């Protein structure tokens with residue numbers, strides 16, 4: 166073989182696309198790369214126009230060819246900007262999923278030395294492998310970035326959670342402190358109360374005794390003595406004292422009783438052994454909770470009660486349920502912007518079920534948010550003000566009682582939480 | 598330092614050659630886009646890596662491409678284009694408005710290929726040198742460590758092209774490797790004889 170014979174052979178076999186065109190955009194020749202993919206042989210293609218062969222890509226090819234002829238140097242096209250100029254398939258029809266071929270294209274003018282170009286040669290490189298590697302790399306980089314962002318977000322949440330946990334721990338210790346203080350106050354207020362009670366009894370006797378004494382003096386008829394007694398009484402303002410003493414004693418007794426009531430509900434509420442199971446009156450628990458929340462609710466809402474008479478006692482963890490009532494009532498009060506109403510009802514709609522409803526006329530909860538309110542740490546309240554734990558804890562407690570808690574709400578209208586608890590008997594297998 | 602120094606006479610001659618070849622480049626581009634193009638007087642300077650790095654101080658406001666060439670002379674062509682000008686230019690070129698990111702990339706690569714090709718080949722031709730130009734690539738100088746360049750001195754030949762109608766300007770810089778400088782000077786000397 167001579168060199169001249171050899172070269173066309175090599176070009177035909179080259180693993181890149183070679184297509185030569187003239188200034189009229191007619192194909193002069195192309196190699197097997199084109200011929201095999203388009204099923205048009207070198208001989209058949211001779212003289213056909215690019216416009217006819219590649220109608221969709223013609224405008225682009227024309228521009229590139231013009232530029233190569235005009236400027237007499239190469240022009241290029243890259244897969245990044247134009248991935249598939251020629252609609253070829255990548256060369257792995259069997260092993261790989263067949264995809265469109267990614268191409269880099271170079272168009273260079275062909276001319277005799279020192280002459281104007283007569284032809285432009287279009288070279289097509291199949292860069293599908295590189296492109297897919299590159300794209301995979303990019304995809305992975307993107308994924309890494311996403312993962313990194315997710316981690317950042319997680320870290321942020323963790324920090325937030327940590328501070329919230331700290332917060333709830335603080336709340337718990339405040340509860341314990343309250344219990345301690347309540348316990349400490351309980352004793353002195355107890356004897357203050359009973360002492361004042363005794364004092365009242367003594368004073369009653371004492372005033373009777375005093376009155377008898379006065380009457381005795383009056384009955385002697387000794388004017389001088391009587392006048393002296395009256396003078397003394399006036400000097401010491403005895404009449405006034407006799408009245409005021411009772412006011413003082415009665416007010417003190419009232420005050421002491423109030424303190425005792427508060428201490429009792431504090432103690433009830435933050436009972437140390439708060440997970441104890443026993444029979445309890447649910448309405449009592451609600452009332453205790455309301456007493457504690459008095460200040461939070463008083464200025465916001467009027468509380469309407471609807472308790473079915475003669476409710477059965479419930480075998481439950483009363484302190485835990487109080488916690489639930491507290492969460493619901495605080496949420497209700499917080500949902501009310503200015504002034505509103507809170508309706509509490511306790512009923513047995515069917516035998517064996519106790520139903521507790523807490524309804525407010527507050528801001529309500531939109532549908533999307535309703536899905537999330539029982540999730541731990543979900544809150545719409547400003548950072549630092551809500552932990553978002555209230556409802557998730559409540560949910561847990563109700564589940565412990567084999568019950569069910571549900572929300573229904575209309576934005577702008579209000580919200581109702583409905584708790585249904587099964588009325589069960591104390592398990593009898595105790596003390597086996 | 599073993600740097601080859603270029604004399605004033607040689608510089609003048611080179612400038613003349615560049616004037617002609619850059620003018621041809623401007624013509625080529627003008628024909629391709631049918632817009633009038635003006636160009637600045639070519640600047641020739643020898644540069645150190647540090648001075649070179651200062652070319653990229655405009656950072657994010659510019660698009661950059663690079664294109665290496667081989668043959669009798671070795672080096673790289675750099676193209677710097679103002680970003681806002683590119684948008685206006687794309688508009689003038691009937692790209693969709695605003696052009697997509699890939700359309701813009703294609704336009705930048707095309708324009709720099711035309712300019713760099715015309716400049717380099719024009720110069721080579723006059724000096725009867727042979728060169729081949731590799732495809733242009735987008736270049737991000739922020740990803741390049743200029744403090745670690747392996748050369749001491751390079752020859753820069755810069756010229757500014759301005760398409761007034763589109764408010765577009767582009768700076769083309771032919772950067773010659775140190776070893777090619779003496780080859781270039783040789784040719785100039787032959788021409789001056």
Ligand SMILES: Nc1ncnc2c1ncn2[C@@H]1O[C@H](COP(=O)(O)OP(=O)(O)OP(=O)(O)O)[C@@H](O)[C@H]1O
Nearest residue numbers: 496497500538544545546551552553554555556580
């Ligand atoms: N009665 C209600 N009206 C309107 N929105 C409510 C009501 N109850 C709960 N929500 C919504 O549910 C969210 C979660 O309530 P949850 O009690 O779990 O946490 P929180 O009240 O935000 O925080 P925390 O109870 O720790 O103070 C609240 O942020 C609020 O958006």
Ligand SMILES: [Mg+2]
Nearest residue numbers: 492496555556
């Ligand atoms: Mg809450």
